[in-house]
Amino acid sequence: MQTEQRNSLRLLQWMMAASLALPIALFVFASAVSYVSTQKIADREIERALDVAQEHALKVFETIDRSLSEINEMIRGVPDTAIKSREEAFHARLKQLADSLPQMKSAWIFDAHGGALVNSLAFPAPDIDFSDRDYFRVHVARDAGIFIGRALTPRAPYQGASFFSVSRRRQTEDGSFAGVIQASVLPEYFENFYARIGRDEGSFFALGLTDGTVLARFPVLDNSVNIDRDGPIRHKIAENPMSGLVTVTSAADGIERRLGYQKLAEYPIYVSAGLATSAIRARWLATMSQHLIFGVPATALLFLLLLLALRRTRHLHAEASKRLEAEEALKHGQRLEALGQLTGGVAHDFNNLLTVIGASADLLRRPGLPEERRLRYADAISDTVARAAKLTAQLLAFARRQNLKPEVFDVGQCVKALTEIVGTLAGSPIEIVTDVPDEPCFIDADAGQFETALINMAVNARDAMSGKGRLSIKVGTVTNLPGSSANADGAHGYVAVSVEDTGIGIPQEQFGRIFEPFFTTKEVGQGTGLGLSQVFGFAKQSGGEVMVASQVGKGSTFTLYLPRVSGDDRAQQVPVEDVPQADGHGMSVLVVEDNAEVGAFATHALTELGYVITLVGNATQALAELTGHADRFDVVFTDVVMPGMTGIDLAGEIRRHFDLPVVLTSGYSHVLSQNGSYGFELLQKPYSIEQLTRVLHKVARWRVLKRGAAE
The missing domain is CATH 1.10.287 (Helix Hairpins)
Known part of the structure; x- marks a missing residue:
């Protein structure tokens, strides 16, 4: 009996312990899962908020950068004495510019000694020395590009909110220092924006320099610490300088936060967004408190509690997915x-x-x-x-998705060869002036696309002049792109090809649309609006840039910048056009084409010309034909885009295992547009039978020459 009682007591004790241990264990497990889920949701919210803040900051600084460029163009070539004599007019223009931008407090033009020639705040400008300001000192010794300084307070007699500066150097024609162009930007503009988007409890946003200086933040602190040179955030950024997600304690307010940061691509600026870890924990505790209410009374309700937690988690994930889809829809809607x-x-x-x-x-x-x-x-x-x-x-x-055929060629010689064509297109009333240097200017690009781009710019210039005027084509070299201090790859700089006209110019409101496809100011039937789009896409895909300078009534200048190369890699190749069209004379061709209509067309046409054709529908069938019977064929002609193994993969297998030349064909392939044709001959769709026979005989002739050299 005592044994049974002891056993019963022990069983009860075990059951009591189990009734406590099991709910506690399950609760700990559920807490851990909920904590991880809450952390992930918070990280995604931080990343989305960071994307919004980064896009906003980038647009603001790009707008300011363009404004400085506009001021620079306004005073280009104007001496300080002339600026001072026209101070009232320049003051009005600067004031109009500053008033149109809510983020800009004022705009200034300084001479080489730090004196204010003109500003947007007052006329006339007081005689005050600003040479001690950081936005002035940094440009004296060298061209620092776009400089963004720390927050400053206005200097008497000027008053108002604090500001930080965005400035660039003024230079004379010989490149010497002539002064500074500066814009004063209001931190409160960013703070107000962050206050509008940071409505969640514990939200945090900051805008700062790469050295740790904080320019603007939310929430705003009256006595904030504006620099963190050796703090934990600086060490984290040093490990991942472009972007990251970290948990740090702020030196300004002592609050621990989960922060995401990202560097603006072209500016020494970091944007950060985050949530206080206490707010994240509060969310987690709020979730777990609901579990406790339903989980404490009895272990029988534990399963139901976990089911409710699972449904809640699924609901949170569904809501997060809906928000993400809504944000993506908003981004797509803008396009x-x-x-x-x-x-x-x-x-x-x-x-x-x-x-x-x-x-x-x-x-x-x-x-x-x-x-x-x-x-x-x-x-x-x-x-x-x-x-x-x-x-x-x-x-x-x-779209920068064309299949380019890059080759090394001299831009100057190409421009000389096209001069006669440009003259014919422009017409005799238009004077053609070319300026080509004696030294070669080599680039590695698609020569045909370059010629098309040059002709498109020339035709655009001709139409802008209405049949009369002067069209100037100039070729030169530059170390780096205007407004950038970074050299091109290989440190050879850029070849600049400019087309200048004396036409009507481009109105300011059309500047942002001139490279849009199908945008044209010509009458119906006078142009497709794709010429300048081709120039833009070719420049970008070739690693270069196209820039425009224009003044209404005085003409425009389009400058195409392409990376310069040494010219040592020029290859001697026989173009397809030099290979005469010929009948097949029994040449055996393996055609690989998954489109039945295209395959039948090529087969029938080549058969009539005397070729022996074997048609297969995919790469697997092609390899089966070649295995053990490769000597039957002289050439393999394959499409690139096919289900399963692509034409590029098939060509690689043939190169490794069979001694056969391969000709690729494609209307478009993103792999070809990014990586080229991998050394294989490429025939662009749509193609003619004449083009096809030429390329087949070309590669077949190379094969004969290769075998002869080997023997």
């Missing part, structure tokens, strides 16, 4: 207008082309059609297809 314009322009132009093709095809079906008309309609279809291919190439150029 809808541009996409609508692009879609409408493409539809309009392609409908015109399809109308010509359809009408010509209908006329070709008419019985008893004379040979002369049949050839005319066939030529119309062929010409229209070529125009459609050109339109597609221009769209890919704007």
Whole structure:
């Protein structure tokens, strides 16, 4: 009996212990899961808030940068005495500029000694020495580019809120120091913005320099510590200088926060956003308190409590996903207008082309059609297809997705060769002036796309002059891009090709749209609006830039900057156009094409020309044909974009295991646009049978020459 009692007591004790231990263990587990989930949700909120703050700061500094450039252009070549004599007019223009930007307190122009020539605050400007200010001192010895200084207080007699400076150097024509152009930016502009978006409890935002100086923050502190040179945040940024997510304690208010930071791409500025860890823990405790209310009474309710917690977590994840989708929809919505314009322009132009093709095809079906008309309609279809291919190439150029064929060539020689064509396009009333240096200016780019870009700029200049004026083409070299101190890759600088006209110029309100596809100020039928888009896309994809300077009534200058190379890598290649068209004469070609219609077209056309064709639908079938029977074929002609193994992968396998030349073909492939053709010959779709036979004989001839050299 006593044994049974002891056993019963022991069992009860174990049950009591279990009734406590099991809920505690499950509660600890649920707490840990909830804590991790809350931390992840908080991190995602911080990252989204950081994206908003970073985009806002980037737009603000880009606007200020453009304003400084506008001021610089306004006084370019104007001596200090002339600026001082026209101070009232310049003051009015600076005041108008400063008043139009809520983030800007004032704009200043200083001479080489730190004296204010003109400002937007007062006329005339008081005679005060500003040479001790950091935004002035930094530019005296060298060109510091865009400089952003620490927060300052106004100097008497000026009053008002504190500010920080964004400045750039003024230079004379010989490059010597002429003074400083400066804009005073209001930190409270950023603080007000952060207050509007930081409504969650514990929210934090800051804008600071790379040395740790805080320019603006939310929440605002009356006696904030504005610099943190050796604190934990500086060490974290040193480990990951571009962006990161850290937990640190602020030296300004002693609050521990979870912070995300990100550096603005082109400016010495960091933007940070975060949440107080106490607020994150409060969220977690608020969640767990609900679990405690339903979990304490009995272990029987534990499963239900966990189920409710699971449903709550799923609900939180669903809400987070909805918020993310809403934010993505907002970002995409900002591009809808541009996409609508692009879609409408493409539809309009392609409908015109399809109308010509359809009408010509209908006329070709008419019985008893004379040979002369049949050839005319066939030529119309062929010409229209070529125009459609050109339109597609221009769209890919704007999107920076064209398949470039880079080669090293001398820009100066290319410009000289195109001078006659430009003169013909411009017409005899327009004077053509070229300035090409004697020394070679080599670039590594697609020569055909470069010629197209130059002609597009020349045609744009011609139309701007209405048939009369002077068109100047100048080739030169620069160390770096205007407004940038970073050299091009390889430290060779850039080749600058400028096309200047004496036309009507570009109004300021159109500057932001001149490179948009299908944007044109010409009459209907006078232009597609894709010429400058091709120039923009070609420059970006080639690692360069295109810049525009214009003044209404005095003309415009478009300058194309492309990275310069040494010229040692020039290769001697035989272009496809130099290979004559020829019949097949029994040449065996393995055609790999997943599109049945395109494959049948190529097969029938090549068979009629005397080629022996084997057509397969994918790369796996092609490898099966080659295995053990590779000697049957002279060339492999394969599409790039195919399901499963791509044409590039197939070409790599053939290069490793079979001694066969490969010709790739594609209308568009993002792999080709990013990495090139990997050393294989590339035929762009749409292609003609003449182009196809030429490239097949080209690679076949290289194979014969290669074997002869080996023997």
